[in-house]
Amino acid sequence: MFSFLCLVELALPMSQTLVDNYGRRIRKLRVSLTDQCNLRCHYCMPVDATFLDQSSYLSYQEYAEIIGELIALGLEEVRLTGGEPLLRSNFTEIVRSIGQLKLKKIGLTTNGIVLDRHLDTLGGNNVLDLNVSLDSLNAKTFSEITHRNCLNTILRNLELASRQGFKIKLNTVVMRGINDREIFDLIEYAKRWEMEIRFLEIMRIGYACRHQEKTFISAQELLAKIQQKYSLKPIQSALDATAFRYSTSCGGIIGFIASESQPFCGHCSRWRLSVDGTLRACLLKNEGINIRNFSSLERQHVYQQLLGMKPYLRPPEVSHAMHQIGG
Ligand code: SAM
Ligand code: SF4
Numbered sequence: 001m002f003s004f005l006c007l008v009e010l011a012l013p014m015s016q017t018l019v020d021n022y023g024r025r026i027r028k029l030r031v032s033l034t035d036q037c038n039l040r041c042h043y044c045m046p047v048d049a050t051f052l053d054q055s056s057y058l059s060y061q062e063y064a065e066i067i068g069e070l071i072a073l074g075l076e077e078v079r080l081t082g083g084e085p086l087l088r089s090n091f092t093e094i095v096r097s098i099g100q101l102k103l104k105k106i107g108l109t110t111n112g113i114v115l116d117r118h119l120d121t122l123g124g125n126n127v128l129d130l131n132v133s134l135d136s137l138n139a140k141t142f143s144e145i146t147h148r149n150c151l152n153t154i155l156r157n158l159e160l161a162s163r164q165g166f167k168i169k170l171n172t173v174v175m176r177g178i179n180d181r182e183i184f185d186l187i188e189y190a191k192r193w194e195m196e197i198r199f200l201e202i203m204r205i206g207y208a209c210r211h212q213e214k215t216f217i218s219a220q221e222l223l224a225k226i227q228q229k230y231s232l233k234p235i236q237s238a239l240d241a242t243a244f245r246y247s248t249s250c251g252g253i254i255g256f257i258a259s260e261s262q263p264f265c266g267h268c269s270r271w272r273l274s275v276d277g278t279l280r281a282c283l284l285k286n287e288g289i290n291i292r293n294f295s296s297l298e299r300q301h302v303y304q305q306l307l308g309m310k311p312y313l314r315p316p317e318v319s320h321a322m323h324q325i326g327g
Contacts, residue, residue, distance in 0.1 A: 017074035032326025043208035099125030175215035191252035198255035204317035219258035263314035281310035
């Protein structure tokens with residue numbers, strides 16, 4: 001460790017905010033709370049997926065320490081993810097400890113299956129922004145995609161959260177021949193429950209690579225299809241936003257996350273912390289640095305080193321699994 005740190009120390013001036021050579025400031029962190037999941041979306045993990053031993057998980061104190069250090073370097077927003085973050089056994093403890101930190105926003109990305117059990121914890125700790133994955137409103141299609149039959153539970157939980165005032169964005173991975181016929185139903189559903197809907201291009205990552213080419217639909221193709229039915233008005237978004245958004249003549253809001261056809265790497269402001277403590281500069285780079293047993297000083301050096309590990313151009317197809325890194 002000593003020689004590694006000396007080398008890094010010589011090479012990297014310590015900066016007070018995390019800005020890389022391309023002027024990208026790191027202000028968002030995706031935090032994975034587990035690699036496990038109660039669905040098996042075929043683009044994310046196999047039915048017989050294997051998972052990390054839970055002894056390698058970061059503790060709630062370690063999350064709070066790392067995030068606290070990054071806040072001192074300019075971090076503003078955290079999004080809890082996974083795997084399915086709501087499966088983490090001490091989810092409440094983690095949310096409480098992160099909730100006490102000086103963040104502008106804490107969000108959660110979930111499949112919604114056990115959301116009802118956690119709404120009080122979320123609301124009580126100011127986690128009001130929920131991104132909920134919903135690829136289909138059709139029970140058969142839903143179970144073909146996810147290998148589970150729990151669509152009604154998810155819809156019930158979504159509607160409960162909406163009634164309680166949570167700000168909800170639906171995430172739909174659109175796949176040709178699988179769920180693309182449902183986009184208007186999904187738009188109408190989201191509008192009815194005052195949720196924003198975001199259509200994601202299927203990414204060439206991990207298990208999705210096998211079918212990606214066959215099922216890929218670009219955001220531009222979808223946009224053109226949607227414009228045949230609704231007129232769309234662009235909504236201004238932050239420069240580092242992943243989605244470009246429109247309000248629709250039906251009164252809804254639609255976003256597109258076109259990470260394949262219109263990558264946003266040039267303005268990306270995100271790092272990712274996996275459940276085992278690996279910090280990565282990019283979802284599409286398997287390389288990261290495991291900081292779990294590092295001292296605070298050692299981690300400070302890693303933060304500076306990671307600034308040089310963020311690609312400027314989008315990496316091509318990658319084999320590592322989304323649920324292991326934290327999507
Ligand atoms: N389990 C939670 C969920 O599904 O919302 C959080 C983790 S999941 C990995 C986060 C998001 O990544 C989900 O919206 C999911 O649809 C998306 N995702 C996973 N694999 C993907 C892929 N190959 N292409 C595009 N999006 C993907
Ligand atoms: Fe689970 Fe989310 Fe992956 Fe689906 S996308 S298998 S819900 S982690």
